[in-house]
Amino acid sequence: MNIVTLEQLVKIYHTRMRRGNITALNEVSLDIEQGEIFGLLGPNGAGKTTLMKILLGITRPTTGQVVVMGLPPGDAGSREKVGYLPENHRFPSHLTGMGLLQLAGRMCGMPTSAIKGRAEELLAVVGMDKWGDTKIRKYSKGMMQRIGLAQALINDPDLLCLDEPTDGVDPVGKVEIRQVLEKVRAQGKTVLLNSHLLSEVESVADRVAILSKGRVKRLDSVSNLTSRQLEYEIEADVGDRFIEIPEEIGKQIAVTANGMRVELKKKEGINYIIDELRQRRINIYSIQPVRLSLEQSFFELVQDQSTPGGTQGTGGAV
Ligand SMILES: Nc1ncnc2c1ncn2[C@@H]1O[C@H](COP(=O)(O)OP(=O)(O)O)[C@@H](O)[C@H]1O
Ligand SMILES: [Mg+2]
Numbered sequence: 001m002n003i004v005t006l007e008q009l010v011k012i013y014h015t016r017m018r019r020g021n022i023t024a025l026n027e028v029s030l031d032i033e034q035g036e037i038f039g040l041l042g043p044n045g046a047g048k049t050t051l052m053k054i055l056l057g058i059t060r061p062t063t064g065q066v067v068v069m070g071l072p073p074g075d076a077g078s079r080e081k082v083g084y085l086p087e088n089h090r091f092p093s094h095l096t097g098m099g100l101l102q103l104a105g106r107m108c109g110m111p112t113s114a115i116k117g118r119a120e121e122l123l124a125v126v127g128m129d130k131w132g133d134t135k136i137r138k139y140s141k142g143m144m145q146r147i148g149l150a151q152a153l154i155n156d157p158d159l160l161c162l163d164e165p166t167d168g169v170d171p172v173g174k175v176e177i178r179q180v181l182e183k184v185r186a187q188g189k190t191v192l193l194n195s196h197l198l199s200e201v202e203s204v205a206d207r208v209a210i211l212s213k214g215r216v217k218r219l220d221s222v223s224n225l226t227s228r229q230l231e232y233e234i235e236a237d238v239g240d241r242f243i244e245i246p247e248e249i250g251k252q253i254a255v256t257a258n259g260m261r262v263e264l265k266k267k268e269g270i271n272y273i274i275d276e277l278r279q280r281r282i283n284i285y286s287i288q289p290v291r292l293s294l295e296q297s298f299f300e301l302v303q304d305q306s307t308p309g310g311t312q313g314t315g316g317a318v
Contacts, residue, residue, distance in 0.1 A: 002067075003159050003190045004032040004055055009064035011050050011214075024050040025061070026214040037181055037191040039205030039222075041198060041294075046211040048194040049087055052161050055192075056084055069158065080108060083157035085148045087164045087194070093137035097128055097147045100136060104151040115154075122150040125183075127176055141168030149177060153184070160184055163194045178204045202226070202294035222294060231290035232270060235259045237283045243276055261290065 011025040024047045032038045040048045053059035055066055057074015071078040091100050098119055105115035123129045126146040131139070139147065145165055152160060160181075166174045181191050181204055195201050201208055202222055209219040218225065230250070236259040242252050243260065249272045250264035262273055270287065277284055 001034045002031045003034050003069055004030075004192070005065070005067040006030050006051075006055070007065040009051070009054065009066065010062045011047070011054065011059070012062045023214050025054075028064070028211075028214070028216055030209055030216060030219055032190060032192060034190055035185060035188050036206040037185055037193060037204055039201035039208040040192065040194045040211060041201050041208050042196065042211035044196055045213075046196075047214040048196075048211055049163055051211070052084075052163055052192065052194055056082065056161060080155060081158040083152035083155065083160045085145075085152040085162045085165055087167070089144075089148055091136050091144070091148070091151075094135060096133050096135050097123065097139070097143075097150075098132040100147060101132075101151055101154055104154045108155045110155060118154060118156075119150075122153055125153070125180060126150045127173075142170050142173045145169050145177070146173065149180060153180075158189055160189060160191045161194075162191065164196070165193065166195070166197065166200055174200065198293070198295040208294070226292050226294055230264045230267065232262050232264065232273075233259070233288050233290055234262060234273065234277075235285040235287070236277055238277070243273070245273065245276070249273075258285075 007029050009025050009028040010023070013022040013024055015022060028047075028051065040051060042048055050059060054061050055068055055073050057068075057072075057079065066073045068075075069078045069081060092103075095103065101119035101122060102115050105118065106112070110118070120129070120132070123132045126149050128143065128146050128150065131143060131147075136144070136147065145168060149162070149165060152162065162181075166177055169177060178200075181193070184191055193201060193205060205222055207219065207221050208225060210217045231253070233256065238255070238260050240255050242255065245251055245262070248265060249269040250262055252260050253263050254261040264270060264273075274284060274287075
């Protein structure tokens with residue numbers, strides 16, 4: 001079942017400044033299915049926040065169709081089932097963490113009697129149980145993100161929208177946030193995760209859309225995005241030898257620390273390689289398909305395109 005359906009979504013911002021009109025989203029069509037963690041990945045300015053705001057009903061699309069849980073975006077009926085952690089949020093700093101969660105509970109119409117218990121439960125879920133009585137102004141960036149995640153979960157939403165949730169969060173916190181998202185998914189709920197950090201999306205998302213300059217460049221499962229067809233890593237005592245392989249079978253493309261890497265024409269070709277190595281009495285320990293990290297896959301994708309750009313920065317950010 002689709003929780004979100006976007007069809008031919010276009011968003012043009014009209015600005016009075018010299019930049020003129022900005023096409024933030026250009027004919028974006030995608031579905032988000034119930035129970036998945038869907039990652040929206042792309043460099044800064046790609047249109048991720050705009051897309052999320054449109055499906056929350058905060059921003060209106062210029063043209064195109066948006067359906068959220070069977071309703072138009074921002075409809076009261078769908079809004080109460082959605083949780084949202086905005087990018088660069090500024091929660092009232094005079095509130096304590098507990099105070100913020102109680103405010104969030106009241107704002108989404110929860111009965112007062114239920115709010116405190118739920119807030120305490122969520123403080124524990126995000127690892128903030130010792131900090132509930134501390135004012136937000138004393139929180140670090142990572143603590144702000146944790147409390148932000150907790151307020152997004154206050155109404156036990158069916159769809160959780162997180163815009164750059166791990167911004168400023170330390171590595172331990174990142175793992176903990178990932179565990180929270182996995183728990184949410186295990187309850188059959190859906191998560192939309194915006195991020196410019198490949199490694200983060202890769203570790204948690206089921207499917208990923210790569211957005212660049214307002215367009216979806218690719219939409220696929222993480223495993224499809226990262227598997228490369230017919231390349232195998234063979235762990236074997238080949239030393240630094242290159243094994244001669246007939247062209248119709250494939251070729252050895254590298255000598256590696258533990259063996260060799262081959263590229264085959266057909267999957268069955270692996271048998272030829274095994275026979276060849278065994279005939280030479282070379283020990284084989286393992287054979288594995290080569291997987292690319294999402295980062296490599298993304299850069300290959302961008303490089304494949306004749307149009308320039310889309311990438312910004314290195315080291316895990318796109
Ligand atoms: N309110 C706005 N007015 C004008 N331009 C905007 C506005 N919001 C975003 N943009 C522009 O739209 C493009 C996409 O922005 P955004 O959706 O924030 O991307 P991302 O979240 O991927 O960084 C950028 O070029 C940005 O400058
Ligand atoms: Mg953004």
